[in-house]
Amino acid sequence: MRPQDWTAQDPEPSLRLRKVVVGDGSGLVDGGLSFTVTYQVNDGDPQQVVVTADGEPKPLSIEGLAPGDKVAFAEELPQVDGVRWQEPSFSVAGTALPGACSPSRAPRSSTSR
Incomplete structure (x- = not known):
């Protein structure tokens, strides 16, 4: 799995992660199913957060996030x-991150501010 990068634009140290599952097999995925997202700020230690397929945003606070910091997911x-x-x-805000595929039968995760 290749990481996808996002660069912070302002000093707000928080994001919201929302899991969205789309495609032909999406009806087979229970909304309570857990997915682990690993994120890494710049070259720091990888961190993990668990999101569920219910589409509800999950707050993610990243301490010390500054404009220009790169976050890999x-x-x-x-x-x-x-x-x-x-x-x-x-x-992020509806725009696919570089390296993202265009899913048809795939899960899609989105981060939004």
Whole structure:
């Protein structure tokens, strides 16, 4: 799984992560299913947060986040019978991050401010 990068634009040290599952197999994914998202600020230690497939935003506070800091995101995909995942993609305010695929039958995670 390749990480996708986002560069902070202002000094707000918080994000909201929202998990969205789309595609033909999305009905097979329970809204309470957990997904682990790993994030890393600049070259710091990787951190993890768990989001669920219910589409509800999960607050994520990143201490010390400053304009210009790069945050890399990656996601671990759980096993679900009958579901073949494609590479997840991340977006910020509706814009796909560089390196993101265009999912058709895949889960999509979005980060928004």
